[in-house]
């Protein structure tokens with residue numbers, strides 16, 4: 426735990442992503458104040474969701490001492506339609522973004538995210554697609570499957586935090602090299618999906634670059650990948666915004682980001 430957030434700083438952007446997508450899907454535009462770990466949390470959530478900052482109804486409370494240049498640039502990138510990537514801004518005058526990106530990619534997942542059933546798998550180019558489909562089908566109901574050849578813009582949307590890494594070019598070359606298979610899935614036993622992914626990767630054999638299978642590890646990125654790879658229409662159709670699991674996710678995001686109940690004017694009470 427770090428600072429005022431009820432979640433590790435590196436996972437705060439993922440909680441923000443889940444909150445804004447849940448609100449977007451359920452048509453909740455009432456303004457809420459959220460604590461963020463960095464201005465770049467706001468940009469990342471917007472870029473990953475493919476939604477501009479305006480209209481999300483989120484008022485970010487920046488951490489004490491946050492860099493003014495980064496607040497301005499992150500909000501400018503987040504507010505563009507569609508959101509822009511800070512790579513387009515060129516050389517940064519400060520090291521904040523690089524440090525933020527390194528932190529986001531650091532270490533194993535430590536946050537105990539709420540369980541989520543609706544998810545998406547991307548079987549990467551040249552992977553044994555039939556074998557992976559078979560293994561995924563054992564633990565999930567397959568609601569749809571499509572072939573899709575990713576573009577560099579797709580990979581940037583999936584991994585926006587891969588800022589300033591030479592590795593990006595190799596990832597892009599691999600992921601855009603041929604058709605992938607996108608699968609819309611509902612888990613028979615939410616909470617086991619990460620284990621299934623690990624087992625499949627171990628069974629096939631993999632390295633850091635070629636790991637055959639992309640599946641989101643947290644509910645916010647599951648919604649983002651569903652919107653991006655499957656589309657808003659099907660996501661709306663299958664996302665049950667008011668069910669127990671979705672409500673548990675929403676309660677988790679609100680606690681993690683310090684969201685207070687709103688007063689009669691609809692403005693979040695300040696601290």
Ligand SMILES: [Zn+2]
Nearest residue numbers: 492495519521
């Ligand atoms: Zn800065």
